[in-house]
Amino acid sequence: MKTVCIVGGGIAGLSAAWRLQQIRPDVQVTLLEASERVGGKLRTERICAPEGDYVCEAGAESFVRRTPDLWRMVCELGLDGAADAAHDAVGMHLVKNGVTHPVPTSPAAFLKTPLLSLRGKLRMMSEPFRAARCDGADESMAKFVTRRFGREALDELLGPIFGGIYNADPEVQSVLAVLPSLHEAERVHGSVVRGMLRKSARDASSALPASPTPRGAFAFSGGVDVFVDALRARLTCDVRTNAPVLGLRAGERITARLRDEEMTVDAVILATSASVAAKLTAEISADASERLAQIRQQPIGTVVLAWRTADVPLDRCMRGVVIPRRERRRIDAVLFASHKRPSCAPAGYTLLRVFFGGADASMPALAESPLLQAIRDELRDLFGITAPPLHAHLNCWQDGFVNATVGHHRRVEKIAKLLPSAIRRTGASYHGVGVADCVREAQQCVDQWIASDAF
Ligand SMILES: Cc1cc2nc3c(=O)[nH]c(=O)nc-3n(C[C@H](O)[C@H](O)[C@H](O)COP(=O)(O)OP(=O)(O)OC[C@H]3O[C@@H](n4cnc5c(N)ncnc54)[C@H](O)[C@@H]3O)c2cc1C
Known part of the structure; x- marks a missing residue:
């Protein structure tokens, strides 16, 4: 009987275990x-x-259905009824010169938005007529957006949105890693807009009632724990918590060193962040370990705050606000959690989630009291909220979001070649940070191991 050890019980590790079980x-x-x-x-x-x-969600809260593996897993667990539409794009706002403006989601709204000048809008609209680059080479998100849509679109609209989603600097972020569908649209259709229009026409025709993967984002109204708990309960393998792996050794088989024992197995699936994988593989390949360590993670903090609705002067249509770095504020984004999912707060109360750590990297290191004060100051300036919150709950993820810089995919391919094929890697550090990407990639990782000589 083949034996495998999965290191890391995040969604990547759980999905790999689920796939193997199936x-x-x-x-x-x-x-x-x-x-x-x-x-x-x-x-x-x-x-x-x-x-x-x-x-309150401490990490991820809404998920895309367009990569079908996650949604399929939700259905296999019988949880499709527990998932609600998340409508993430609706009610998103951007701050410009201290004022919030809706992100345009229709041609008419685009023409009217004060986020861009007339010149900037015309430049964006000329995208389908611009010469395409079809060599498939990687470049920074900033270069890609500027080339296709113009500098103003980068500075005022797309840069802040994409930079906000990935908590990253568009000047260094790899477009191949972060926006693969836009990159592919240019390569295949010669234009991002044309490619996206074709894709949405295709999606619309596949979203017939019989389609196994309906469109749109979803969230779990009872909290994402419902999903994690159901998955954990259905796994029949040996799941051990409080069981950190301290190192790996490779011989004929792979040995994992735990606190009190060693475990020798035919294969290891590393489903941790790249920085942890770097430490665990140090004895096996110094070269691979060094390259893994180059994949850096950006710390990200979130705080959940609750008020009486009467105490917060907010437009209920607002679902989220992204604050571009050029605004020089100390927070990156605010999600109006109870506007999106009213069931997450008692009636008459409002729950917000504030994200920080990108624009002001010193924030995650602050003690709780000055940190909360800094966040309250920002909320007062941006939204006029002066009442003290009734509840505040902080979370800080030191390995929050991966910084997939230009050349990321090539780096990841090289790492795979440097490690024995019985050591596989999966998770947010490699081929996409979204939960749906992590599920897809973990399942592919299992399929590739089974199809390989190492199996
Ligand atoms: C604040 C925040 C909001 C987000 N929002 C969204 C969202 O709305 N939608 C979305 O799709 N994505 C979102 N993401 C991204 C997404 O949640 C993550 O990319 C994804 O969950 C990562 O899964 P993973 O399994 O790769 O890693 P992780 O979830 O980090 O899991 C890795 C696991 O490995 C364990 N581990 C570490 N070292 C060892 C060791 N030595 N031995 C054993 N185990 C170890 C860790 O304890 C951890 O449990 C968000 C991320 C953050 C931080």
Whole structure:
């Protein structure tokens, strides 16, 4: 019987275990998770207060259906009824010179938006007529957006949106890693706009009632823990928490060193961040380990804050606000959680999620009291919120978002060649940070291992 050890019980590790259980139940799987719970960045926290319960997500909260593997897994677990539409693009706003403006989502709104000058809009509209670059080479997100849509679009609209989503600097971020569908649209259709229009026409025709993958983003109204708990409960393999792997050795088989024992297996699937994988592979390949360490992670913090709705002067149509770095504020984005999902706060109360760590890298290192004060100052200036919050809950992810810089894919391919084929890597550090990307890639990682000579 083949044995495999999965290191890391985030969504990547759990998905790899699920895939193995489904297609090769004869493989003996041990999943080792360092912390006291599985789920990694999928974690729900509940604030139980006299006025009622708040359901807060500490990490990911809404998920795309366009990569079908995640949605398929949700259905396999019987949770499709627990998922609600997330409508992420609706009600998104951008701050410009201290004022919030809706992000245009229709041609008419685009023509009217004050986020861009007439010249900037005309330049954006000329995108389908611009010469295309079809060599498939990587470049920075900033260069790509400027080449296709113009500098103003980068500075005022697309840069802030994409930079906000990935908490990253567009000047260094790899377009191939971060916006592969836009890059592909240019390569195949000669224009991003043309490619996206064709894709949405295709999606519309495939979203017939019989389609297994309906469109649009979704969230779990009861919290993402519902999904993690269901997945954990259905896994039949040996899942161990509080079980950090401290190092790996390669001989004829692979040996994982734990706190009190060693485990020798036929293969290891590393489903941790690249920085952890760098440490674990140091004894096996110094070269691979060094390259893994070059894939850096940006710390990101979130705070959930609750108020009486009467105390916060907010437009209920606002679902989220991205604050571009050029505004020189100390926070990066605000999600109006209870505007998006009213069930996450008691009736008459409002729940916001504030993201920080990108524009002001010193924020995650602040002590709780000055940090909360800095966030309250920003919310007062931007939204006129002066009342103290009733509840505040902080989370800081040191390995928050991967900084996939230009050349990221080539770096990842090289790492794969430097490690024995019995050591596989998966997770947000490699081929996309979104949960749907992590699920897809973990399942592919399993399929490739099974199809390889190492199996
Ligand atoms: C604040 C925030 C908001 C986000 N929002 C969204 C969103 O709305 N939608 C979306 O699609 N994505 C979102 N993301 C991104 C997404 O949540 C992550 O990219 C994804 O969950 C990462 O999954 P993973 O399994 O690769 O890594 P992780 O979730 O980081 O899991 C890795 C696991 O490995 C464990 N581990 C580490 N070292 C060891 C060791 N030595 N031995 C054993 N185990 C170890 C860790 O404890 C952890 O549980 C968000 C991320 C953050 C930080």
